[in-house]
Amino acid sequence: MTEIHALSGAYAIDAVDDIERAAFERHLAECAECRAEVASLRDTAALLAGTTTAEPPAALRDRVLDGITTVRPLPPEVPTEVSTEAPAAQPVRRHRVRLLVAAAAAVVLVGAGAVAVTQPWKDETAPLAATEQVLEAPDAQSTTLEFPGGASATVTHSDDLDQAVLQTVDMPPPPEGKVYQVWLDQPGKGMVSAAVMPVKEDQVLLLEGDAATATGAGITVEPEGGSTAPTSDPIALFDFGRSA
Amino acid sequence: MDQIRPQGDGAPFPEDGVPPPDLADLLKRAGRADEKAFAHLYDATAARVHGLALRVVRDPAQAEEVTQEAYLEIWRTASRFDPARGSALGWLLTITHRTAVDRVRSADASTRRDTSYHQQNQPVEHDTTAEAAQASLEAHRVRSAMGTLTEVQREAVGLAYFGGYTHTEVAKMLDLPVGTAKTRIRDGLIRLRDALGVGS
Numbered sequence: 403m404t405e406i407h408a409l410s411g412a413y414a415i416d417a418v419d420d421i422e423r424a425a426f427e428r429h430l431a432e433c434a435e436c437r438a439e440v441a442s443l444r445d446t447a448a449l450l451a452g453t454t455t456a457e458p459p460a461a462l463r464d465r466v467l468d469g470i471t472t473v474r475p476l477p478p479e480v481p482t483e484v485s486t487e488a489p490a491a492q493p494v495r496r497h498r499v500r501l502l503v504a505a506a507a508a509v510v511l512v513g514a515g516a517v518a519v520t521q522p523w524k525d526e527t528a529p530l531a532a533t534e535q536v537l538e539a540p541d542a543q544s545t546t547l548e549f550p551g552g553a554s555a556t557v558t559h560s561d562d563l564d565q566a567v568l569q570t571v572d573m574p575p576p577p578e579g580k581v582y583q584v585w586l587d588q589p590g591k592g593m594v595s596a597a598v599m600p601v602k603e604d605q606v607l608l609l610e611g612d613a614a615t616a617t618g619a620g621i622t623v624e625p626e627g628g629s630t631a632p633t634s635d636p637i638a639l640f641d642f643g644r645s646a
Numbered sequence: 647m648d649q650i651r652p653q654g655d656g657a658p659f660p661e662d663g664v665p666p667p668d669l670a671d672l673l674k675r676a677g678r679a680d681e682k683a684f685a686h687l688y689d690a691t692a693a694r695v696h697g698l699a700l701r702v703v704r705d706p707a708q709a710e711e712v713t714q715e716a717y718l719e720i721w722r723t724a725s726r727f728d729p730a731r732g733s734a735l736g737w738l739l740t741i742t743h744r745t746a747v748d749r750v751r752s753a754d755a756s757t758r759r760d761t762s763y764h765q766q767n768q769p770v771e772h773d774t775t776a777e778a779a780q781a782s783l784e785a786h787r788v789r790s791a792m793g794t795l796t797e798v799q800r801e802a803v804g805l806a807y808f809g810g811y812t813h814t815e816v817a818k819m820l821d822l823p824v825g826t827a828k829t830r831i832r833d834g835l836i837r838l839r840d841a842l843g844v845g846s
Contacts (some may be wrong), residue, residue, distance in 0.1 A: 408828055408829055408832060409813075409828055409832075410832055411828065411831040411832025411833075411834070411835045411836070412806065412812070412813040412827075412828040412831050412832065414835065415743065415803075415806050415807045415831070415835070416743055416744050416747040416806075416810070417806035417807075417811065417812050417813045417816065417828070417831060418812060418813065419812055419814070437731070441731045441732035441736075441845070442732070442839055442844055442845035443832075443835045443836070443839060444732055444736045444737075444739075444740050445732050445733050445735075445736040445839075445844045445845055446835055446838050446839040446842060446844045447736070447739065447740075447743070447807055447835065448733065448735050448736040448738075448739040448740075449784070449788050449838075449842055449844065450788060450792075450803075450807060450838070451694060451697065451698040451701075451739050451742075451743070451807075452694060452784055452785060452788060453785045453788050453789060454697045454698065454700075454701045454808075455693040455694050455696075455697035456693060456696050456697040456700045456709075457692070457693050457696065458692050458693070458695075458696035458710060458713055459710065462692075462696075462710050462713060462714060463688060463689075463692065465714055466688060466713075466714050466717045466718070467681065467684070467685055467688065469714065469717075469718055470681065470684060470717070470718065470721040471681065473718060473721060473722055474679075474722075475676070475677055475678070475679050475721060475722055475723075475724055475725055476722055476723055476725055476726065477725060478677070478725040478726065479725075479726055550744075550748075552719075552722055552723065
């Protein structure tokens with residue numbers, strides 16, 4: 403049993419911090435044994451919860467049932483998440499996703515995500531040819547990660563074009579007075595600013611900088627206007643899968 | 647005696663003769679925006695969801711918010727439920743627990759610290775705040791299963807699950823070496839699982 407495996411029980415009942423959760427979820431993606439164990443321990447915990455029941459007030463039922471009428475259920479997960487329209491789309495290689503959620507940011511994302519209203523799937527204004535070229539490049543590789551509240555972000559990079567594109571879906575707004583800033587991880591230089599994200603839930607954004615040399619990308623929460631270097635822990639890290 | 651499994655039999659009182667609703671089916675329909683199915687799902691599970699929320703956050707007003715938030719999340723993500731990865735009730739309560747834990751670890755961290763001394767000096771398995779302790783056969787069996795755990799396992803599982811504490815915090819509360827509480831939690835849950843015949 404590996405060290406990380408020992409975390410299965412604590413993970414199953416949320417007795418882990420955000421860093422441990424991210425680490426264990428990376429492990430889960432590769433360990434069927436742990437996935438089965440977590441599922442069985444969660445079902446066990448559900449029985450534990452059954453020892454304490456409490457009828458909620460009747461008014462809560464009305465609030466819940468009223469509340470859902472303005473919320474669109476998410477579509478089921480399907481294997482291909484990017485370039486679904488491209489005929490004979492290139493297979494999208496999914497790399498191991500590294501997701502680190504800073505505690506404060508996670509609260510914002512969860513809170514905002516829970517009340518997200520229906521968003522038209524496509525409301526991208528004036529899609530740029532440059533982003534489409536990257537998304538449809540034969541060597542394009544995508545990494546998608548989901549935030550706790552249901553938002554998702556995808557970074558697609560093409561080494562042939564030296565460029566990368568960030569796509570977000572249902573992205574909640576950043577905290578008041580803050581922005582999301584995107585970075586490319588450049589060997590020898592560290593995180594180099596690649597874009598400040600406009601406040602928009604669904605967007606397609608071309609990243610500045612040489613994506614062909616970058617080993618990954620990250621998103622941080624920064625003061626309005628952006629920073630020259632990250633000033634907070636990343637809320638998301640995308641690994642481009644280049645072996646060192 | 648049938649083994650107790652949360653699969654599909656989420657009705658709190660299965661002994662009343664009414665066939666319990668199929669929660670997995672209700673969830674599936676909710677994923678297709680079937681509000682009526684979701685209302686049935688709520689009725690079948692609200693006492694458990696709210697009971698867990700109340701147990702973790704303790705404050706009744708906040709527990710209501712957690713319950714509402716959890717159901718909203720259940721509605722949004724119903725189509726992501728995968729029966730191959732556990733029971734429908736387990737999935738619902740996992741979302742509820744995560745929502746409750748996020749709540750106690752964020753905005754109210756400071757307030758909650760004030761009551762933690764009192765809390766940690768009480769036997770964990772005795773609920774002091776719940777509205778109702780369910781006297782059903784199932785609850786009785788769960789309590790019996792809890793009795794098969796070592797004291798440290800029982801306390802570690804209780805503090806982590808009902809207290810919403812991380813295993814690192816639990817280690818400190820129980821004077822365990824750092825890194826060993828997670829093992830106690832895992833061992834305790836596995837022993838409970840085997841005693842209750844979950845997932846077999």
